Amino acid sequence: MLVSVVLMTVDHRQHHLNQVRSALSVVVYPLQYVVNFPVEAGEWIKENLTTRRQLEEENASLRTQRLLLKAQLQKLSALEAENIRLRELLQSSFKVGERVLIAEILSVNLDPYKHEILLNKGSREHVYQGQPLLDADGVMGQVVQVGPLSATAMLITDPNSAIPVQVNRNGLRSIAFGTGAIDRLELPHLPNNADIRKGDLLVTSGLGRHFPPGYPVAVVTSVEQDPGQPFAQVSAMPLAHLNQSREVLLVWPGDHRVKPRDQADAAPGEKHHADHKRRAATHSK
Numbered sequence: 001m002l003v004s005v006v007l008m009t010v011d012h013r014q015h016h017l018n019q020v021r022s023a024l025s026v027v028v029y030p031l032q033y034v035v036n037f038p039v040e041a042g043e044w045i046k047e048n049l050t051t052r053r054q055l056e057e058e059n060a061s062l063r064t065q066r067l068l069l070k071a072q073l074q075k076l077s078a079l080e081a082e083n084i085r086l087r088e089l090l091q092s093s094f095k096v097g098e099r100v101l102i103a104e105i106l107s108v109n110l111d112p113y114k115h116e117i118l119l120n121k122g123s124r125e126h127v128y129q130g131q132p133l134l135d136a137d138g139v140m141g142q143v144v145q146v147g148p149l150s151a152t153a154m155l156i157t158d159p160n161s162a163i164p165v166q167v168n169r170n171g172l173r174s175i176a177f178g179t180g181a182i183d184r185l186e187l188p189h190l191p192n193n194a195d196i197r198k199g200d201l202l203v204t205s206g207l208g209r210h211f212p213p214g215y216p217v218a219v220v221t222s223v224e225q226d227p228g229q230p231f232a233q234v235s236a237m238p239l240a241h242l243n244q245s246r247e248v249l250l251v252w253p254g255d256h257r258v259k260p261r262d263q264a265d266a267a268p269g270e271k272h273h274a275d276h277k278r279r280a281a282t283h284s285k
Helices: 002-014 018-096 268-284
Strands: 099-108 116-119 132-134 139-146 151-155 162-167 173-178 185-191 201-204 216-224 231-238 247-252
Touching: 116 139, 116 247, 162 216
Parallel strands: none
Antiparallel strands: 099 116, 099 247, 116 151, 132 139, 132 247, 139 151, 162 173, 162 201, 173 185, 185 231, 201 216, 216 231
């Protein structure tokens, strides 16, 4: 014990054991590293696992946000396209100059021999059978069946469709028949010497009283004149986007005004009351 005290005192004053301590620290350091390695390795693994888990959670969150943003972007794109279509329809309504109503297409008849669409407007909005149907570019067809909340319209390309037209350039009248093809109409009864050319604009002639005159219908795409045949073979392409439009225009021509809810539409009690008031007014005179 006394020797140890003496050595410590000498070392404290003269620092003779510094070299010995330095050598011992070099020898002991590997042992200390080996002893501390499991603890440090555990901390390193824990930190890395935590960081990786956080990164995976962040990546999952970012992927979810990306999908949501893409979905919102698609919705915004659809809304933008719809707004463009509606603006085109409104501009078209100003050109038409008649009372119009925008309707949405609910469904399309899947029968390849029937070109019919279902609209979300019906008799409650005064839609009537035979009413013209347009989009922003031209005539689409006419209403063939009306219900309270919906209506069925036949497109001009339906095999049963026939619409009176005239050549806008010279007034030559004809009838455009549907062919069953969504992009083709036929004008079958034009003589070979008829003044009609490729590129001529066909508009409604106003005959038949369903379509007012002047509505664009189609553009002539081919004229084949065979001297051995009595009639020329004339084809035209509809101007309306029959297989693309989602919104359409229902048109009330100038000679077909929407009737107010008068005696014809009134309930029997209301009609009797109206008749009584009219008779009273007559007697008072």
